[in-house]
Amino acid sequence: MARQLVVFASLNQVALLKRALYREGVYAEMVRTPRCYLFSGCSFALRCQFDELPMLEEMCRKWTIEPGGIFAELEDVPGESSVEEQAR
């Protein structure tokens, strides 16, 4: 399975990133898992392909979004994915 990214941020930030990615032709999924509560201020998460990491980082810089974390994961379990490593 392709590696995926999970970005934890607030709902408004996640919604902004999702729409911005969509305009770039990238589909990302907004999700909410129990893990969201582990990161301060991050009630939602965005799941997309690992390849989008540079674009996501650039978008976060542009809108001064400080995500609770950008993680790479190996599994894709709905509701509670196993977040394995900090992407960068």
Add this chain to the structure above:
Amino acid sequence: MIYLDNAATSWPKPAGVARSVSAALTRCAGNPGRTSHHLAMDAAALIQECRENLAQLFRITNPLRICFTSNATEALNLAIKGLLSPGDHAICSSMEHNSVWRPLTALVERGVEFSIAEADSSGVVDVAAVERLLRPNTKLIAIIHASNVNGAIQPVAAIGALVRARGIPFLVDASQSAGAIPIDVQAMRIDLLAFPGHKGLLGPQGTGGLYVSEAVNLRPLKEGGTGSESNSAHQPLFYPDRLESGTLNLPGIAGLNESAHYLLRKGVETIALKEAMRTKRLLASLAKIEGVAVYGPPVELPRAPVVSFNLLGMDPVCVAAELEKRADIACRPGWHCAALAHRTQGTQETGTVRFSPGSFTTMTEIDFVLNAVAELAKESQSR
């Protein structure tokens, strides 16, 4: 009815606005940010889309710095009370609406001082008048972009340049200009932009917002549920959550989103041009009617679509009542919640009659209104 009260609230709205409000209530009225079922997620996407459309209209680079409020008054209170502390000094103009004058006056009891930059009798404030009032403890300049009394447009870009050089936050009240006059927060160096959703932006009542630049941090007016940092006793520091507590007005924002789409499609410049033609016709023709006094800047100067006048010897309230009774014309007489502005233009005793054409006002309607005023003036003069 001929509706010339768009400065109070615009009417009619673009056709899609009511449909969008209804669709939000029937199809995606979840509570955004509180959960992840599809109704809530759809609501969140809609709200974000509206933030982005508004950002595009005002040339705001970060949509997350737009916080929704229930109207411009709430946005102005949020900016003024969220920024000023005891010992601070603020400057406003003598054309301000009560929604700036009253919050500043209320803060005087809490140790805030403010000065008023006097406009000339046509309602325009000189940049030098603002500069003369600056003090070392000046922490806010609050200026109305376009007067709701006579349409006078303030030199906000010049004032913005003056205060940006001194690092003082610049608050612009765009109640009469948002959607009616192009606004560029970057070029105008605006730090705080307060706007209603239901006037020139053509959205539903109960909507509005405040843009807060990244150079400014405000104390919230209200704390509460934001759907973020829910385990903390403290309000989040990040925007817009910092200033947006409680469930948002999703149906209203859906309508505002649709009207923002409409404005982006039509172009604010195009709408401004159309409204300026109607306003100029009103001004030029009213000035030619015997017994009519017209207020505000000379007809050749740009102004928002707001015209203030009086029929000599007739109370403005009676003029408005007669116009409605005889010709079904809707306008607004009185002081327009702006005593300072009426004092500036010398109409504090009686107020004025205000005509405010909008996006959907036709030239035929303007001519009909002018005829009705001319007839009333003739009768008034012959008494």
